Ligand SMILES: Nc1ncnc2c1ncn2[C@@H]1O[C@H](COP(=O)(O)OP(=O)(O)OP(=O)(O)O)[C@@H](O)[C@H]1O
Ligand SMILES: C[C@H](N)[C@H](N)CCCCCC(=O)O
């Protein structure tokens with residue numbers, strides 16, 4: 001098995017949904033799995049309680065007991081770019097600390113799934129400092145790319161893959177998320193696959209998130225690739 005990142009073409013594309021789904025399915029295969037969200041921003045308040053959506057989703061759906069201290073390194077209240085959300089709290093993200101944590105986690109789990117924050121070129125330290133992509137490259141882990149099926153996704157997806165491939169980051173496959181079944185969305189998916197015939201999965205836009213966790217991703221070429229991952233030749 002292989003540790004990997006779940007990255008996206010943007011914020012809100014479904015990285016947490018996909019991370020949580022893959023965590024559950026890999027746990028069902030008997031693997032010891034931990035998700036890890038290095039940096040999360042945007043505290044959510046419900047019933048007078050503050051929490052963070054990403055790590056809350058992991059804990060809600062995990063089939064194994066997760067160690068909370070393994071799930072996240074930095075959480076900032078402002079729903080903004082990590083560099084700015086950190087500045088608002090007088091803090092600075094230490095990218096080396098993230099890389100060390102990723103290393104340490106790999107020794108304790110069969111699979112560590114690292115979730116990005118936003119898209120690739122999200123600044124972690126003050127502008128023109130380290131980006132999320134710099135951390136991904138330094139981690140030497142491959143990625144699963146989550147992208148939309150709606151208008152605009154062709155450009156966003158090709159740009160993101162270009163940025164990854166030009167830095168020798170291995171793209172294990174793609175998840176086309178939020179499909180509503182329109183002809184244009186099907187053409188978007190097929191067009192992207194023409195450029196990059198990678199393993200993939202398609203997740204529909206669902207009304208109820210609990211349906212997502214039952215959504216069978218195991219029959220897809222993406223899941224097959226995750227199980228048979230060898231260090232790629234490229
Ligand atoms: N296939 C889907 N069907 C229904 N709702 C979805 C689906 N995928 C994502 N969502 C919803 O869309 C919102 C954004 O998804 P999600 O939080 O996974 O995005 P993200 O890429 O992880 O964002 P961030 O960059 O903040 O980490 C969430 O409210 C999530 O529940
Ligand atoms: C708040 C949001 N849900 C994410 N946690 C952070 C997204 C950062 C996006 C930065 C940018 O690309 O402008």
Ligand SMILES: [Mg+2]
Pocket residue numbers: 015016017054115
């Ligand atoms: Mg997320």
